[in-house]
Amino acid sequence: MNNIKLHDKEFKPLIKADEIDKAIKKMAGQINQDLEGEKPLFLSILNGSFMFTSDLLKCITIPGTEVSFVKLASYEGTSSTGSITELIGLNQNLNGRTVVILEDMIDSGKSIAYMIALIQKEKPKTIKLATMFYKPKAISTPLTIDYCAIELENDFVVGRGLDYDGLGRNYPDLYIINE
Ligand code: IMP
Ligand code: MG
Numbered sequence: 001m002n003n004i005k006l007h008d009k010e011f012k013p014l015i016k017a018d019e020i021d022k023a024i025k026k027m028a029g030q031i032n033q034d035l036e037g038e039k040p041l042f043l044s045i046l047n048g049s050f051m052f053t054s055d056l057l058k059c060i061t062i063p064g065t066e067v068s069f070v071k072l073a074s075y076e077g078t079s080s081t082g083s084i085t086e087l088i089g090l091n092q093n094l095n096g097r098t099v100v101i102l103e104d105m106i107d108s109g110k111s112i113a114y115m116i117a118l119i120q121k122e123k124p125k126t127i128k129l130a131t132m133f134y135k136p137k138a139i140s141t142p143l144t145i146d147y148c149a150i151e152l153e154n155d156f157v158v159g160r161g162l163d164y165d166g167l168g169r170n171y172p173d174l175y176i177i178n179e
Contacts, residue, residue, distance in 0.1 A: 004158075004175055006167040011158055011175035015150065020132070020160060020174060021055065023149035027130060028059030031100065031147060035128075038098040039064030045115065046071040046089070047169070048104030051161040052132040052149075056102065068092050072115060087118045094122035103131045104161045106148075109141035116143075132160065133174075 001013035031040075040062055044053035046069050057067055070089045076082075099119060103112050112129065119127060130147035137154045156177045158168030168175070 001173060003178060004168070004171065006158060006164045009164060010178040011164075011168070012178045013173055014157060014176040015174040017160075017172035020150065020172075024052065024055045024132065025059050027147045027149050028056050031056075031128075031130070032059075032061050035062055035098060035100070038062065039066070040098045040100050041092060041094070042067040042100045042102055043090075043119070044069045044102045045104070045112075048161045048163070049102045049132070051169070051172075052104055053102050056130070066092070070115075072111065085114065087115070090122075094119065094124045097124045098126050098128070099124045100128045100130055103129070105133045105135070105157075106131045106143070106145060107135050107138045109139045109143045113141045113143060133157070133162075 001016070003010050003012045042053065042057060042065065044050070044067060053067065068090070070087055072085055073088045074083050074085045101112070101115065101119065106112055116127060116129070128146040129144065131145060132149045133152050134145060134148045135152050135154050156164070157174050158164045159171035159174045161169050163169045
C-alpha cells in the first residue's frame with residue numbers, strides 16, 4: 001500500500017481492507033443473532049456510510065430487513081431561528097420499528113446524538129447504533145454504541161467512505177494523515 005495525496009495533505013496506510021471487512025462481518029453476525037425475529041430497518045447516514053452500509057448489509061440474513069438512506073441538511077431559517085438542521089430522505093414510517101442507525105465514524109458524538117434525537121421523535125420501538133469506526137478518546141456526548149467494528153485513536157483518517165474535503169471516500173483501505 002502506498003501513501004496517497006488528497007488536496008494539500010498526505011495520508012499513509014493505517015488499516016487494510018480485509019481487516020475492516022472481517023470486523024464488519026463479525027458485527028453482521030452479532031446483529032443477525034441479536035435481531036433475529038425482528039424486521040429491522042437499517043438507516044444509513046449519507047454520505048460517509050455508503051460503503052459500510054453495502055458491506056454490512058451483504059452479510060445481514062434477517063428476513064424482513066429493509067434499508068433506507070438519510071442525510072442531515074442545514075439551511076438558513078428566519079433571522080430568529082438562524083441555521084436549521086433537519087433530516088432529509090426519510091420516507092418510511094419509523095413508528096414501532098426496530099431501527100439500526102449506520103454511521104461511518106463517531107468522533108465527538110455530536111452529529112449522531114443530534115440524529116438520534118430526530119429519529120426518536122418518529123417513535124420507533126428501539127434504536128440501535130452501529131458504527132464502522134469510533135474514536136473513544138474524542139467522545140464528548142453520552143452515547144450508547146451498540147455495535148462498533150473498529151476503535152481508533154484521535155487521528156484524522158480517510159478511505160472506506162470517509163473523506164478529506166470531498167476526496168478519499170473511494171479507497172477500500174483506511175489511511176491516516178501523515179504529519
Ligand atoms: P462527530 O459529530 O464529532 O462525532 O463527527 C462525526 C462525523 O465527522 C463523521 O460522521 C464523519 O463524517 C466526520 N469525521 C469525524 N472524524 C473523521 C475523520 O477522521 N475523517 C473523516 N471524517 C471524520
Ligand atoms: Mg458522517
